[in-house]
Amino acid sequence: MNMGAMMGERRAGPLQVMRTVLSALFGVRHRRMHEEDAAGLRPGQVIIAGIIVVAVFVLAIVAFVQFVAIK
Amino acid sequence: MEATHAHGAGHAHGDGHSHHPKGVMRWITTTNHKDIGTMYLWFSFAMFMVGGAMALIIRAELFQPGLQYVEPEFFNQMITLHGLIMVFGAIMPAFVGFANWMIPMMIGAPDMAFARMNNWSFWLLPPAGILLTASMFVPGGAAGTGWTLYPPLSIQMGIGMDMAIFAVHILGMSSIMGSINIVTTILNLRAPGMPLMRMPMFCWTWLITGFLLIAVMPVLAGAVTMILTDRHFGTSFFSAAGGGDPVLFQHIFWFFGHPEVYIIALPAFGVVSHVIPAFARKPIFGYTSMVYAIASIALISFIVWAHHMYVVGMPVAGQLYFMYATILIAVPTGVKVFNWVATMWRGSMTFETPMLFALGFLFLFTIGGFTGLVLSNTAIDVQLQDTYYVVAHFHYVMVAGALFSAFAAVYYWLPKWTGHMYDETLGQWHFWLSIISFNIAFFPQHFLGLAGMPRRIPDYALQFVDFNQVSTIGAFGFGLSQLLFLYVVLKAIRGGVKAAAKPWEGATGLEWTVPSPAPYHTFEEPPVLTEAKGHA
Numbered sequence: 367m368n369m370g371a372m373m374g375e376r377r378a379g380p381l382q383v384m385r386t387v388l389s390a391l392f393g394v395r396h397r398r399m400h401e402e403d404a405a406g407l408r409p410g411q412v413i414i415a416g417i418i419v420v421a422v423f424v425l426a427i428v429a430f431v432q433f434v435a436i437k
Numbered sequence: 438m439e440a441t442h443a444h445g446a447g448h449a450h451g452d453g454h455s456h457h458p459k460g461v462m463r464w465i466t467t468t469n470h471k472d473i474g475t476m477y478l479w480f481s482f483a484m485f486m487v488g489g490a491m492a493l494i495i496r497a498e499l500f501q502p503g504l505q506y507v508e509p510e511f512f513n514q515m516i517t518l519h520g521l522i523m524v525f526g527a528i529m530p531a532f533v534g535f536a537n538w539m540i541p542m543m544i545g546a547p548d549m550a551f552a553r554m555n556n557w558s559f560w561l562l563p564p565a566g567i568l569l570t571a572s573m574f575v576p577g578g579a580a581g582t583g584w585t586l587y588p589p590l591s592i593q594m595g596i597g598m599d600m601a602i603f604a605v606h607i608l609g610m611s612s613i614m615g616s617i618n619i620v621t622t623i624l625n626l627r628a629p630g631m632p633l634m635r636m637p638m639f640c641w642t643w644l645i646t647g648f649l650l651i652a653v654m655p656v657l658a659g660a661v662t663m664i665l666t667d668r669h670f671g672t673s674f675f676s677a678a679g680g681g682d683p684v685l686f687q688h689i690f691w692f693f694g695h696p697e698v699y700i701i702a703l704p705a706f707g708v709v710s711h712v713i714p715a716f717a718r719k720p721i722f723g724y725t726s727m728v729y730a731i732a733s734i735a736l737i738s739f740i741v742w743a744h745h746m747y748v749v750g751m752p753v754a755g756q757l758y759f760m761y762a763t764i765l766i767a768v769p770t771g772v773k774v775f776n777w778v779a780t781m782w783r784g785s786m787t788f789e790t791p792m793l794f795a796l797g798f799l800f801l802f803t804i805g806g807f808t809g810l811v812l813s814n815t816a817i818d819v820q821l822q823d824t825y826y827v828v829a830h831f832h833y834v835m836v837a838g839a840l841f842s843a844f845a846a847v848y849y850w851l852p853k854w855t856g857h858m859y860d861e862t863l864g865q866w867h868f869w870l871s872i873i874s875f876n877i878a879f880f881p882q883h884f885l886g887l888a889g890m891p892r893r894i895p896d897y898a899l900q901f902v903d904f905n906q907v908s909t910i911g912a913f914g915f916g917l918s919q920l921l922f923l924y925v926v927l928k929a930i931r932g933g934v935k936a937a938a939k940p941w942e943g944a945t946g947l948e949w950t951v952p953s954p955a956p957y958h959t960f961e962e963p964p965v966l967t968e969a970k971g972h973a
Binding site: 389390391392409416417420423424427428430431432434435436 | 633729730732733736737739740753754757758761762765768769
């Protein structure tokens with residue numbers, strides 16, 4: 367993908383990628399924050415982080431279900 | 438929808454393409470994205486008419502209780518073919534047609550990345566359409582299982598079922614090739630200076646839809662292949678008698694089927710995200726959060742499939758999991774609705790036909806979304822499973838979500854395709870007739886479902902007569918209104934007020950920088966992008 371080169375040289379750290387993906391899941395965020403993040407993000411990082419977050423999301427719902435369904 | 442224009446332009450532009458075959462061979466051998474887009478759109482309209490005629494047979498039979506016009510077996514076949522044809526033959530090809538026409542122009546590319554494969558993706562469709570429609574005339578008739586093709590019924594049907602399976606295989610191949618083409622085009626052929634986060638929203642929605650299609654169409658192909666081997670080659674994947682499980686099919690089918698809902702909905706979101714900003718004369722509110730929301734919807738769509746099958750037998754923990762996950766997917770969808778509303782806030786709006794259809798989409802899709810939330814609740818779904826409430830829900834999502842946005846897209850881009858403005862008065866008539874008759878047809882079905890009328894049954898109890906008659910009258914009105922649409926499109930192809938390169942004051946994007954009608958070849962040299970020419 368030719369996008370990484372265009373978006374700047376600085377690589378985003380894992381924490382920053384997670385923050386981006388979590389705000390994506392919520393759907394709303396400040397433009398300023400997004401522009402800070404977008405500078406260093408690569409699509410590959412975001413996709414991997416997205417899949418991890420969805421897996422954690424599923425496990426969180428399963429855990430909650432266990433909590434309410436099991437007496 | 439712009440055959441004559443494309444003809445004219447193709448002939449006028451003799452620039453090194455005089456070797457192009459003429460007449461029908463031109464359409465068979467074409468690798469031009471505009472020609473192929475045109476063929477996709479006409480094919481989908483033809484299928485829309487066939488599927489619509491089937492819907493009218495269903496509604497005619499349901500006008501009165503008892504059996505009037507068709508046998509129950511044939512009624513079931515109409516239900517099945519209507520679903521399959523509308524989903525795979527009408528809606529999906531329509532949006533692939535829009536993608537073919539518009540994505541290369543939106544990103545400043547000369548054509549699709551794989552131009553010959555593009556031709557093949559299209560020409561797979563007519564054989565599949567013929568297989569599906571011709572299956573009505575074979576011994577035993579067409580598949581009568583419903584579009585979900587559940588076993589054990591789908592294992593017992595006649596040769597019509599094999600034809601449906603083969604058609605689904607072919608349609609799946611076409612979709613996968615189309616998606617690979619679109620994804621590759623978007624990732625590799627963008628004009629220099631257009632990063633992903635500044636490309637038009639329609640491209641974003643199709644990029645993600647492309648990945649969804651590549652992920653789930655093989656799943657459907659696998660499921661129907663397993664049915665085929667169960668039918669003919671002695672396997673027992675779905676037959677309890679041989680140690681298999683029919684419920685397995687439902688899981689596999691809906692693992693495809695739920696993302697499929699978003700495959701249909703996301704490009705529709707993309708269209709609306711162009712039309713609303715253009716007619717509100719404001720850039721879209723929250724471009725970034727829109728992209729995020731689309732990506733989130735796509736990912737979450739993979740983890741909610743079993744809400745389609747709450748009643749097949751599932752532990753309470755499973756029901757709760759799918760209920761919570763399904764309710765949560767409403768959050769990113771809600772974000773999108775808020776963004777569209779916020780885009781219009783304090784905009785200087787005008788209400789030409791594309792905008793009317795986009796607003797119709799927004800209004801009706803929100804109703805469909807809310808009834809979806811109602812159904813996501815397991816305790817309620819157990820009551821409403823397989824009733825007309827479900828039919829009302831998914832028609833509000835599919836017709837209002839996909840079809841209305843497809844109409845918005847056609848009216849919005851028709852000047853670019855044909856070089857002529859469509860007849861605005863008739864366009865508005867089409868909108869008002871459609872939205873009123875659509876609601877007359879489908880809103881009463883909520884009441885029928887709540888009162889307990891089952892779906893997919895040709896007969897019903899006497900207390901359901903009134904609402905069914907209202908619904909049938911609305912359905913015929915809706916069907917006839919679409920003939921007006923055909924007339925408006927044909928009229929615009931044949932002539933009309935000359936369209937400017939940018940006929941809509943508030944429209945943005947590269948596609949409006951080329952003349953109307955768009956020349957046969959556009960952006961042979963990549964355009965030079967400035968900051969201002971970014972996304973819509």
